[in-house]
Amino acid sequence: MLSAVNEPGETVMAWEATREDGPFFCPECDEEVILKKGSIVLPHFAHYPEASCSYGTGESEQHRRAKYEIYEALRVHPSVSHLEVERYLTEVRPDVSFLWQRRLRVAIEMQISAISPAEIAHRTRCYAAKNIWVLWTTPYHNNISGLTPYNTRVWERYLHALYFGTVYYWLGGIQLLPVHFESYIQDSTLEQYYDKDEKKEKLRLKHIYSPVLRNLDLGKKVAITDLQPVKRKAVHLGKLDLPDAQLWSIQGSQGKHPKDVLPTPKRKTEGGH
Ligand SMILES: [Zn+2]
CATH class of the missing domain: 3.40.1350 (Trna Endonuclease; Chain: A, domain 1)
Known part of the structure; x- marks a missing residue:
């Protein structure tokens, strides 16, 4: 998760936050989450390992x-x-x-x-x-x-x-x-x-x-x-x-390729649309 909630209840972006701005809370379950900042990965918030909420995990x-x-x-x-x-x-x-x-x-x-x-x-x-x-x-x-x-x-x-x-x-x-x-x-x-x-x-x-x-x-x-x-x-x-x-x-896209949106095209004699 890239955004979490701080103590006053504001939404905080991980890449704009520092540890000192914490604690941060999961917007889904309200449990405290940790701010992860490394040199390789994009800053993000994550649950503690023992958390039961799966929001944001596996992303x-x-x-x-x-x-x-x-x-x-x-x-x-x-x-x-x-x-x-x-x-x-x-x-x-x-x-x-x-x-x-x-x-x-x-x-x-x-x-x-x-x-x-x-x-x-x-x-x-x-x-x-x-x-x-x-x-x-x-x-x-x-x-x-x-x-x-x-x-x-x-x-x-x-x-x-x-x-x-x-x-x-x-x-x-x-x-x-x-x-x-x-x-x-x-x-x-x-x-x-x-x-x-x-x-x-x-x-x-x-x-x-x-x-x-x-x-x-x-x-x-x-x-x-x-x-x-x-x-x-x-x-x-x-x-x-x-x-x-x-x-x-794209506006006007409806009807642009009306016959080609069919998933299994039937016989057609020549290509083009
Ligand atoms: Zn959660």
Whole structure:
């Protein structure tokens, strides 16, 4: 955890605190926590080993650094106020959240470990119910080159469908790379069929699409602060169950790639979108 509560009840950032500012308390269970400052890891708060609360445990250094970097990049933006990390919102606790132009509440969910589509749907629904616009993002990594097919994870395909055919990969600071998935032809076979018009057997090419591999269409970099509020209604797309959502997203992205958000593309004659 990057933030804790001090004795007067104020929220304190680990990287701004010193031991002398303590004691500090866990925002989840109110137990005292320890400020960890080393030369290698980002300063953070941690429970004492005997604590029963699991809040903040098992969090990776990568996750803490991502939150810290986004927070530090957003704090200097003139349209951003009420900026916070790990804000307590009952059922959800966004990694970073803020008020945009003094009127829109925005939450950032930085996804690093695997998560189930059901959990993404649950939290997305919570944010929509609270009138908060949510950006789900995940760190960019080297496999996202666009040069080779990309082995997508199940929750990436879910986010892709949720955001109308885009996954936002976090590049650092407030920079994001929007990526669109296109179906990948794993194999093609010749298939015989009966042509009713010509009344004869003919051959046609049948494509077999990979359920997980995708060709990547890398978009232009955008800043988190370039995104806009976009609403979507709950919908079933193939096997996917997408919730009512208030998305922090590229505006006009809905309907941009309407046919490509389907998880298992059917036969198509030619590529392109
Ligand atoms: Zn705790």
